[in-house]
Amino acid sequence: MNITGIYATPGYSGFFFDDQRAIKQGAEHDGFTYVGEPVTEGFDEIRQAGESIIVDIELEDGTVVRGDCTAVQYSGAGGRDPLFKAEEYAPVIEGPVADELVGRDATDFLDNAETLEEMEVEGDRLHTAIRYGVSQALLAAAAEAEQTTQTDVMADALGTEPATEPVPVFGQSGDDRYNNTEKMFVKGVPVLPHALINSVEKIGENGETLLEYVEWLVERSQELGPDDYDPRFHIDVYGMIGEIFDGPYDRDEVVDYFAALEEAAAPYPLQIEGPMDVGNREDQIAAMVELREGLEAAGVDVDIVADEWCNTFEDVQAFVDAGAADLVQIKTPDLGGIHRSGQAVRYCEGTDTRAYLGGTCNETETSARACAHVALATDAAQTLAKPGMGFDEGYMIVENEMRRTIARRERDQQTETDEITADD
Structure with a gap:
């Protein structure tokens, strides 16, 4: 046609x-x-x-x-x-x-x-x-x-086999990091809350404000979440850890702060997105590698997520090849064609870097639904609830699109099976 x-x-x-x-x-x-x-x-x-x-x-x-x-x-x-x-x-x-x-x-x-x-x-x-x-x-x-x-x-x-269950959805709270996060707890969102930590005021001059927030996440998740709720905390700090501590990022002061974050988040896993922003891809990769190696050497189990300077398909390749992150955000609008986002997820296969099919709050319901199909087709590690910063709408759009598609595929497959059985 x-x-x-x-x-x-x-x-x-x-x-x-x-x-x-x-x-x-x-x-x-x-x-x-x-x-x-x-x-x-x-x-x-x-x-x-x-x-x-x-x-x-x-x-x-x-x-x-x-x-x-x-x-x-x-x-x-x-x-x-x-x-x-x-x-x-x-x-x-x-x-x-x-x-x-x-x-x-x-x-x-x-x-x-x-x-x-x-x-x-x-x-x-x-x-x-x-x-x-x-x-x-x-x-x-x-x-x-x-x-x-x-x-x-x-x-x-x-050339993939689609997921048969919804990919874990990552909810973003925007600046309303308490009320929106409580909504996420009630709905049992698997990855949360983003939190938009993009200033010294929000992280604290020595990181103390973020530590208090992570402690609150644990307390309220256990009070509000469904039975057997096991969330993964993912916080985007927009380079602010680098702002308050600066490099080198494998030194004791920085690693100790990540250890404190890990302790505050226990018993739940923690992911920190964009720990620093050093101004260009080459130096960003080097800083992320330095931090990741420092955390591993100290036995600190906090995952770091690449965002800044990880925009294009070639950027994703560079971060993955260098082992610069535990997750890379595949920021779908920045990769151009939507198939390039799928190819970027596939590039993470067989490496120790997981693929986070992300994007931005500044998308539309149409682009969000399209990305839900990419997430299912590639079985990404997680995918973003979008658009908007109100949380509920974006979560509904992405989660429901995946559930609807899985149900349709199951019906189609059952119809094919029934037809084959009838022919026999």
Whole structure:
């Protein structure tokens, strides 16, 4: 079944674009916004409305499927593509992208996605958000044309066997790190709470505020969680451990702090995302390796998660090859085509690095559902509840999409078995 049309409509995303550099330099809150001037190119304000492009692909039978172009909350930071402006990029999708893809067979998902991935317009590669959203629509188009699930299309493209149970979902609390986390406990969320520890105020000048928060997590999880609840705590510190301790990261002071975090989290496992941000990929990898080796030598069982400077598929390869992290966040909008996220998960197979299929609060329900299929197709270690920072909505979208897909696949497989039995 051929693609007959591609259309782009500017829209909103599930959260906001934030100038991370300005925030790290001390921009103060003014209610929900920030006071001060932005410092990252493309920003008009330190916090501004998130944008998306709704991509509709029309098939020759009149069916229309969708993908959404989105970019991460902290666009333009840590080596990422510049701020994504929908009005600027929509004509690219209806112009050069449509010219390339219209007329192609929708069932050739991988070929279509790779063609998109390699496209250039006026000598420049397509913005990651364009590749991300259009490839979602291509995935949906292939599933529609083949009358199967997006999970099965992705699994066929990657040569994988899909998961038969939902992948553990990681809930993010946003700044409401107490109320939203209590919601997660009540719902028995397996990985939580993210917590958004992105300032010295939130971590404490010597790390004491974060320690107190981790102790609270243990206490409230045991009070509110379901029977036999065994959560994994995952906290994103946005490089703040490096801010308060600095390198070298294998010295006693730093390792002792991680040991204190491990003790505070007991009996539950703990993952710390983005312990430092040293400004470039090479030095970030070296610092993460140094920390990981220091923790191992001291017998401190806290996992560290790569985020900053781990954006592209090539970045994921570099972190995994160096053994720089226990988990790598595969930040789906930053990898471009959605199949690249699946390939990045697969790259972790056979290594001692686990794959966290992440993304951003600044996505949409469409991109979140597409990523749920990637998580199932690759059986990732964990996947992010998204979009938004309210927790409940994103968790519902991702968890329900996985459950619905698993149920559909089971029904389809049972129908095939019944048909074979009837023929016999």
